[in-house]
Amino acid sequence: MEIPYTIAERPDTGLNNVKLGIWLFLASEVMLFGGLFSAYILLRVGATEWPVGSTLLNVPIGTFNTIVLITSSVTMVMAHASLKLDDFRKYKTYMGLTIFLAVLFLCVKGYEYWEKVTHDHLPAQSTYLAIYWTLTGLHGLHIVGGIIVNSYFWGPGSAMWRTKREQFINRVEAAGLYWHFVDLVWIFLFPVLYLL
Amino acid sequence: MENVTTAEHVAHAEHGHQEHELSFLQTYVFSQDHKVIGIQYAVTAMLFLLFGFTLMALMRWALAFPGAPIPVIGNFLGSANAPGGQMVPEFYNQLGAMHGTIMVFLGVVPLAVGGFGNFVLPLQIGAPDMAFPKLNMFSYWSFFLGGVVMIASFFVPGGAANSGWTSYAPLSVIATDGQTWWLVGMIFLITSSLLGAINFIVTTIQLRAPGLSFMRLPFFVWAQLVTSFLLLLAFPPLEAAGVLQLMDRLADTSFFMPAGLVTTTGEPLPNTGGGSPLLWQHLFWFLAHPEVYVLILPAMGIVSEIIANNTRKPLWGYKLLVYSLIFLGFMSFVVWAHHMFMTGMGTTMSSFFQTTTMIISIPSVIILSALFISLYGGSIRFPVPMLFALAFLPMFGIGGLTGLPLGLSAPDLHFHDTYYVIGHFHYVVAPGTILALFAGIYYWFPKATGRVMNDLLGKIHFWGTFIAMNVVFMPMFIIGLAGVNRRLYDGGLQYAHAQDTMVWTQVSSYGAWALGFFQIFFIFNFFWSIRHGKQVDDNPWKATTLEWQAPSPPPHGNFATPPEVHRGPYEYSVPGAATDFTMQGQASGQDPEPAKV
Numbered sequence: 207m208e209i210p211y212t213i214a215e216r217p218d219t220g221l222n223n224v225k226l227g228i229w230l231f232l233a234s235e236v237m238l239f240g241g242l243f244s245a246y247i248l249l250r251v252g253a254t255e256w257p258v259g260s261t262l263l264n265v266p267i268g269t270f271n272t273i274v275l276i277t278s279s280v281t282m283v284m285a286h287a288s289l290k291l292d293d294f295r296k297y298k299t300y301m302g303l304t305i306f307l308a309v310l311f312l313c314v315k316g317y318e319y320w321e322k323v324t325h326d327h328l329p330a331q332s333t334y335l336a337i338y339w340t341l342t343g344l345h346g347l348h349i350v351g352g353i354i355v356n357s358y359f360w361g362p363g364s365a366m367w368r369t370k371r372e373q374f375i376n377r378v379e380a381a382g383l384y385w386h387f388v389d390l391v392w393i394f395l396f397p398v399l400y401l402l
Numbered sequence: 403m404e405n406v407t408t409a410e411h412v413a414h415a416e417h418g419h420q421e422h423e424l425s426f427l428q429t430y431v432f433s434q435d436h437k438v439i440g441i442q443y444a445v446t447a448m449l450f451l452l453f454g455f456t457l458m459a460l461m462r463w464a465l466a467f468p469g470a471p472i473p474v475i476g477n478f479l480g481s482a483n484a485p486g487g488q489m490v491p492e493f494y495n496q497l498g499a500m501h502g503t504i505m506v507f508l509g510v511v512p513l514a515v516g517g518f519g520n521f522v523l524p525l526q527i528g529a530p531d532m533a534f535p536k537l538n539m540f541s542y543w544s545f546f547l548g549g550v551v552m553i554a555s556f557f558v559p560g561g562a563a564n565s566g567w568t569s570y571a572p573l574s575v576i577a578t579d580g581q582t583w584w585l586v587g588m589i590f591l592i593t594s595s596l597l598g599a600i601n602f603i604v605t606t607i608q609l610r611a612p613g614l615s616f617m618r619l620p621f622f623v624w625a626q627l628v629t630s631f632l633l634l635l636a637f638p639p640l641e642a643a644g645v646l647q648l649m650d651r652l653a654d655t656s657f658f659m660p661a662g663l664v665t666t667t668g669e670p671l672p673n674t675g676g677g678s679p680l681l682w683q684h685l686f687w688f689l690a691h692p693e694v695y696v697l698i699l700p701a702m703g704i705v706s707e708i709i710a711n712n713t714r715k716p717l718w719g720y721k722l723l724v725y726s727l728i729f730l731g732f733m734s735f736v737v738w739a740h741h742m743f744m745t746g747m748g749t750t751m752s753s754f755f756q757t758t759t760m761i762i763s764i765p766s767v768i769i770l771s772a773l774f775i776s777l778y779g780g781s782i783r784f785p786v787p788m789l790f791a792l793a794f795l796p797m798f799g800i801g802g803l804t805g806l807p808l809g810l811s812a813p814d815l816h817f818h819d820t821y822y823v824i825g826h827f828h829y830v831v832a833p834g835t836i837l838a839l840f841a842g843i844y845y846w847f848p849k850a851t852g853r854v855m856n857d858l859l860g861k862i863h864f865w866g867t868f869i870a871m872n873v874v875f876m877p878m879f880i881i882g883l884a885g886v887n888r889r890l891y892d893g894g895l896q897y898a899h900a901q902d903t904m905v906w907t908q909v910s911s912y913g914a915w916a917l918g919f920f921q922i923f924f925i926f927n928f929f930w931s932i933r934h935g936k937q938v939d940d941n942p943w944k945a946t947t948l949e950w951q952a953p954s955p956p957p958h959g960n961f962a963t964p965p966e967v968h969r970g971p972y973e974y975s976v977p978g979a980a981t982d983f984t985m986q987g988q989a990s991g992q993d994p995e996p997a998k999v
Contacts, residue, residue, distance in 0.1 A: 209531055211608045223533045223608050230600045234638050241639030241685055245646060245657065248681050329653045333676045336655035340645060 213373050228380040232387050239391055242344070246337050246398065257334050259400045262327065264318060268400040271314045272392065278307035279389045282356075282382045289375045294367055301360040301378075304385070308353045315346055338399050345395060348388045355381050424958075432543075434535035435958055439542050440521030441850060444843075446542075447513035450549060451836075452921070454504035457497045459918055464489045466911035468892035483561065494891035495564035496580065500552070502567025503584065506693065507591050508549050510835055514700035515595075515633070516545065518842050519602055519626045521850065525949035525956060526620050528611025528965040528987070533604040541598040548590030555583035566889075568690070571658030571682040575650045576671065582651055585644045592641045599633040602626055611948065611987075613967035617724070618986070620947045620971040621710075621717060624724050625703025628731040629696050636692035636735065643685035650677070658682040680745055687738035695734045697831050698798070699727065701838035702769055705791045708845050709773055711945045712788040713780030714982050716972040719772040726765035726772075733762040743811040744818045752811040759809035766802055770795065785943070786860035790841030793868050794834060801829030804879065819889070822882025825875050833871040840867070840924070847928075848942045852954040853935030859927040866920030873913030877906035944983050947971055951987045 215222050250256050259265075285300035322328070322335075329339040359378055366374040433439055460479075463472050469488065472479070476487025483493035524532055532538045555562040560578025563569065574581050606627045610619070619627075646657040654672040661675025710717045717723060739747065739755040773795055782788070804826040807813040817823060840863075848854050881903040886894045893907040894900025941950040948967070952960050965987040973984040 209529075209533060209535070209609070212533075216608050219607055221608070223604050226608060227534060227600050227604045230603055230634060231596075234596050234600075234634050237635050238638035238642055241642030241688070242646075244639075245642065245681055245685065248684070249657065249676075249678060252678055253676055329649060329655045330672065330674060332674060333656055336649060336653075336657060339653075340649055340655075340657075344645065 213370075213376060222376060224376050224380050225383075228383050232383065235387060235391075239344075239394075242337075242341055243394070243398070246341070249333055249337065253333060257332070259334075259338075259398075259402060262335070263338070263400050264321070265400050267314060267318060268396055271311055272396050274307050274311045274314070275389050275392050278304045278311070279386050281307065282385045286375070286378050286382050289367075289378055294364075297367075297378075298360065298364070301356060305353055305356050305360060308349055308356070312346065312349055312353075315342065341395055341399065345388070345391055348391070352381075352385050352388055356385070432539060434531075434539045436520050436524050436532045436535070436538060437850070437956060437960075439538050440517050440519070442542055443512050443520055443545070444517030446546060446549065447509050447517055450504050451509035451513070453553075454501050454509050455918060455921075457501040457504070459914055460489070461494060461497050461501065462911035462914045464494050464891055465893040466908040468895045489891070491891040492564060493561065495566075495889075496556070496562045498889070499563045499566050499569075499584075500556070503552065503563070505831075506567065506697065507588070508545075508552065510697050510831060510839070511595070511693075512545055513839055514704075514835065515602075515626065515629055515696065516542065516598060518622075518700060518704065518839075518846070519598075519629075522846060522949055523602065523623055523626050524605060524609065525849070525952055525960060526623050526947050527606060527609060527614055528948045528961065528967065529605060529609035530959045530961070530964075532601050533608055534601050537597050538601055541594045541601065544590050544594035544597070548587045548594060551583055551587035551590060555580045555587065558583060568686055569647070569682075570686075571647065571650070571677075571679045572660070572663060574647065574682075575659055575673070576665075582648065585648050585651075588644050589641065592637045592644070595633045595637050599630040599637075602630040603634065606630075611965045611967050614948075614986070617721070618967060618970050620703075621706040621720065621723055621727075622700075622703035624727055625699045625706075628727050629699045632692040632696050632699075632731055632734060636689045636696075639685050640689035643682060643689075646685075647682065680742075680747060683742050683745060684739070687741045688735075691738040691741065692734045694827075694830070695730060697835050699730070701794065701798075701835040702727075702773075704838045704842040704845070705794045706773060706776075707945075707947070708787050708791040708841055709776050710972045710974065711845075711943050712783045712785065712791070713777055714783070714974045715776060715780045716970075716974055717772065718775040718778075719768075720970070720972065723769055723772050726768040730762065730765040730769070733758060733765070737762050737809075740809050740811075740814075743814045749811075756809055756811050760806075763802070763806065763809070770799060770802070785844075786855070786857060786864060787841045787845035787943075789861070789864045790837045790844065793864070794838045794841065797829060797833035797837060797871075801826060801831075801834050804829060816885070817882060819887055820882040821878040821886050821888050824888050825878030825882055828875045828878070833868070833875065837867070837871075840864075843928075845943070846949075847931065847935075848938050849949055849952075849954050849956070851932055851935065852937060853931055854938050854942060855931040855935055856927050859923050863920055863923040863927065866923065867917060870913050870917035870920055874910050874917060875913075877903075877910045877913075880906050881910075941985075944981070946973055946983050946985050948986050951985060 209223070210216070211223050213222060219226070281300045281303040285297050285304060288294075288296035288300055327335055329336045359381055363377075364374070366377070430438065433442070460472065460475065471487030472484060472489060473487070476484050476489070479487075479489070479493070483490060520532070520538065524530070552562075558579045560580055562580040563574070563577065563584035565574035565577050565581060569581065569584065606623060649655045650657050650659060650673065656673040656675050656677035658679050658681060659671070659673040659675055659677045660679060663671045663673070663675070665671065706717055706723070737755060737758045739751055740759045743752050804822070808817055808823060808826060844855055844860055884899055884903045886897070886900045886903055893904060895904070938954070940952065940954050943950070948965055951965055953962070966989075967986045968989050969984060969986055971986060973979070973986075975982045976984055
């Protein structure tokens, strides 16, 4: 029993199953973060006072983290492109870089969290801090998920390169789409929480 | 299809075995086969339906005979819940919240989408399986875990969630630990639904057999497709809301908590305030209104298949049905706040949402009308599935029409939170959807087992269920019009305006217990027929869609040869055709037997 179009594209839809699946998953993720951003807007509009993010958060560190994450998106693209160009060694390098940058992001984020905890800026403190912790925390979980998936494709999962080359490229592409989405969420989170 | 020989059956069976031998665990427990997963979903969901029903049967006792100890069962409920067999109000609240949660999230949706969707949809589109079989298995087990968490929550200190299935803040935020379990359970269920929805959409779009264009899809497949989109896009905001409520409960944040709340002893709450209880309601109903359509659309799909099959006529207005369905799906995202007319969100908002609500009733009425018109001029057969399908039409009609006054903000002021509301949505979901689900079980049972369910027992089950359900829910309109609040654990004993309706509360309770009694016929019939039902061929109902082209039960991989589709889904009584049904897989100019190699 072979399930059709797991690798090849279906002619009339122009998609394979993996690509359609990941896009649908991202659509649901948009709704998840959309719900949280709506909550943010509603709470902020209804609040009597709302701190400017930069007074509580460290903007330079946030900017640095933004750059780290955008760079990791670039290396992710390079990793996928290397596979397309049949260069497995380069893929290993770029994917490794992507994972490294993601871990770096989490470390920096962890430092920020630690700073918040030591200054007693906990979620219960104010609605602003509550939404800060919730949004960045949930985004952080998405980063962790991305690291797990990417590490699998960097390590044991890459054995597929020798056996099912095309399917492996498709999978890395799907992982890449997810990774860009996680990036994109941060690009919204950063100004909303740090700057506005 | 009548002359399918046993030789062919054997051939199919051998084909199934050629692939690879699977262990018992892989075949029946951690199966990746859509048919096994569908049956797992269906059976688990039916058990949950029974459990949810039992909770309600207990509540009906407290309502009908306030203060009286529950006979026999009351002794087993625990001294905290029912001292001396007499139910305490706190326990009644738990039962109420969990009845709603279990029926919606663990019963009807998993049966309608997880069960029927999984079993029937890949067969109807001629696919060998779902697009992502492993993900499909994971969906089921995530659902199962969610169910376990929900049931387990009855045994934590303070009992299960008790803030209604809607879990309105701030009540839910200060509720006992059961609410945290509820939220965790919901996250499992949401994950399950999301993965399932992705799987259904990809399967429908990608794995359709050659020739099966979108306008040749059976209406059931369309209904499942639109339902999946609703699940995909409506559930994540509830997940967001669930995360926020978890934060409120565990990290003392105040997303849903206004300032200045104190406990009954006057102690201030740890939450700082500044949140909005309305926010929870918006996020919750943004899911929960599309959820209503998640409950009803698969039912409409099932009923359409059965009506076309038993009137021996094409569905009237197939394209109209499909377009109405899609429109319904879109509109269901912009009506949610009609549940909130009483919250003081403002007349501008109310006007907007009552307008969209009136608009959404149009496609619903079109679908119902098209199904009624489909009956006209047909020479109708009345097997058990058709009886249930026919009963669905007026029952859903009552449910829908009684919803109109609720959708207008002025009459809603009177009806809000009364028994009228309970009567209304139960007519949609219980005599509506659940009758359709029974129809589906009787209809596709031969496909899953190769045997039909017993006709006499089925008819007893049908008439008993149909009458009892009306006895349960019709009095609720009377009670509700009198203005009795729906959340009173004693049926309104202490209120003057509820005195005259107490008798109707009792009638309703007797109806509920009778309903339970008639399900015994179904349960017996279901298990008995698996082994002893009358054996039938692959297409006992003489139907046209692709699932009837596969052997019963279909082997691993479903079809002996990948089917090709040559025509629309409902070619019944085509003039000049050899039989009164022409199967979708049958090429023109061929005999009624579909091509098999």
